[in-house]
Amino acid sequence: MKSLVCAFIFALSGAEALAQENVIFITIDGARYQEFFKGVRRPKSAGQKRGTRMLPWLDAKAEKNEAFIYGRHRLKNPMLVSNPVNLSKPAYMSLMSGVYEDKCRSNDCENTTRHTIFDSLAEQGFAKKDIAVFASWPGIEEAAESVVGRATRNIGINRYSEPGADPVEQAWIDDYNARAFAEEAPWGEARRDVFTFEVANHYLKRHAPRFLYISFLDTDEWGHKNNYKNYVQSFQDVNHYLEQLEATLASMGDYGKRTSIVITTDHGRNPGPLWYNHSAMLPTAHRVWAAVIPSETWRAQGVKARKKGKFRHVDIRPTLEGLMQVKSVSPVASHGKSLVTH
Numbered sequence: 001m002k003s004l005v006c007a008f009i010f011a012l013s014g015a016e017a018l019a020q021e022n023v024i025f026i027t028i029d030g031a032r033y034q035e036f037f038k039g040v041r042r043p044k045s046a047g048q049k050r051g052t053r054m055l056p057w058l059d060a061k062a063e064k065n066e067a068f069i070y071g072r073h074r075l076k077n078p079m080l081v082s083n084p085v086n087l088s089k090p091a092y093m094s095l096m097s098g099v100y101e102d103k104c105r106s107n108d109c110e111n112t113t114r115h116t117i118f119d120s121l122a123e124q125g126f127a128k129k130d131i132a133v134f135a136s137w138p139g140i141e142e143a144a145e146s147v148v149g150r151a152t153r154n155i156g157i158n159r160y161s162e163p164g165a166d167p168v169e170q171a172w173i174d175d176y177n178a179r180a181f182a183e184e185a186p187w188g189e190a191r192r193d194v195f196t197f198e199v200a201n202h203y204l205k206r207h208a209p210r211f212l213y214i215s216f217l218d219t220d221e222w223g224h225k226n227n228y229k230n231y232v233q234s235f236q237d238v239n240h241y242l243e244q245l246e247a248t249l250a251s252m253g254d255y256g257k258r259t260s261i262v263i264t265t266d267h268g269r270n271p272g273p274l275w276y277n278h279s280a281m282l283p284t285a286h287r288v289w290a291a292v293i294p295s296e297t298w299r300a301q302g303v304k305a306r307k308k309g310k311f312r313h314v315d316i317r318p319t320l321e322g323l324m325q326v327k328s329v330s331p332v333a334s335h336g337k338s339l340v341t342h
């Protein structure tokens with residue numbers, strides 16, 4: 001089966017240089033455009049200078065034109081969510097399906113019935129180990145796949161296990177599980193981002209997946225607790241994860257050179273003193289942002305950022321698939337279009 005899949009992807013790309021492209025997709029829950037574009041907005045609460053950046057790693061890449069940023073201009077080119085309520089689960093569903101989400105309008109929706117990127121990859125023969133999701137928030141369970149069980153998942157407070165692990169691997173897993181379970185999140189039913197990242201980074205090194213989705217949550221939870229200092233700190237912690245990801249990819253030879261990274265947030269938050277919440281009523285929560293860091297091979301091919309029009313959450317799935325050089329086999333075509341042109 002594996003060689004068939006390779007042949008298929010090769011035929012699609014039509015270029016050996018792009019025969020096997022991988023993507024890491026990252027979401028940072030409820031991370032506002034205000035901080036993403038302008039840095040710290042409430043210096044007293046944050047205990048940091050106004051304007052202190054959230055993701056300096058990304059800023060440095062953007063400066064060198066190695067990262068593309070979307071959603072900077074409020075009127076000309078905003079990036080908007082693709083659901084009417086500015087909530088997490090509908091947002092994750094539209095990110096995964098590429099379709100505007102109007103059926104799910106709360107965080108209590110049952111499993112998605114829409115065909116997702118994971119469904120599409122599984123149906124094209126991608127092995128379970130090659131398509132993986134690691135998430136802090138349990139709600140990601142219902143958004144990832146319409147047919148559950150074809151992707152590798154480790155979501156919320158769940159032990160990590162690895163069938164057929166050798167003793168060295170097993171020792172790492174036991175230690176990881178002990179540490180991840182020892183620290184309960186202040187908001188209960190979720191895993192802290194630091195552990196989500198650690199296990200995802202471990203999986204990346206060990207299995208070199210074709211599509212890896214890492215979903216962070218701490219930002220939104222600190223937001224709801226009206227704790228700006230920790231909200232900012234959690235946002236800035238992602239910078240450290242991105243640095244570590246880059247180091248991991250640099251240690252993985254050709255695989256690392258062929259791996260693109262795409263980052264976004266599921267929703268914005270309110271402006272001003274009500275910053276800690278996000279509602280359907282206040283319009284700023286529907287405005288988001290995104291970043292694409294194309295792989296070295298894509299950069300060598302002259303990949304460019306799409307500049308025209310508005311950007312939307314439904315554009316993310318076609319972006320991920322385009323960067324992987326795979327097509328969608330979903331019965332409903334995405335409502336969006338890729339954020340990059342090539």
Ligand SMILES: [Zn+2]
Pocket residue numbers: 030088220224278
């Ligand atoms: Zn929230």
